[in-house]
Amino acid sequence: MRPTAEPTVVIVPGLRDHVADHWQTLLAERLAEAGRTVRTVPPVEGNRLRLDAQVGNLGATLAPLVGPVLLVAHSAGVITTVHWARRHRADVCGALLATPPDFEAPLPDGYPTPAELADHGWTPVPRAPLPFPSVVAASADDPLGAPERVAALARRRRARTVPVRALRA
DSSP, X not given: OOXXXXXXXXXXXXXXXXXXXXXXXXXXXXXXXXXXXXXXXXXOSSOTTOHHHHHHHHHHHHTTOOSOEEEEXXXXXXXXXXXXXXXXXXXXEEEEEESOOOTXXXXXXXXXXXXXXXXXXXXXXXXXXXXXXXXXXXXXXXTTSOHHHHHHHHHHTTOEEEEOOOSOO
């Protein structure tokens, strides 16, 4: 019996700029320090709202990898991941989908409007089951996604939902 290779962890960030103390940055650093192989999808240059560019960057990050991959996606990175999974395949053994936004409902001020998101290809958001096991980490107070809508999308994708502590104090 062959030993199973540890999956490469691929971090799929949202639309924010790189933040040194963001949980994904800290996770990538700690996993690398522990000897794990970690890749982070680079930010899109230019218009970050272009879904096709986000999906392309995820695909380009996955293309050279050999062996299983574990995706760790956050916020808009979750939506990037589900759009990518609808069109592409890789040896993905699972995904952690953290605090997915509801891009089909109005977001708070300062975020893209539903029309802007539609114009850039984000909506409609795929609802089909994902071709790999996944867990959705959701917060009851996430301003970007109502818990009942996030849970409904998770069920349609056959993802297990786990609660995370409140995002706001």
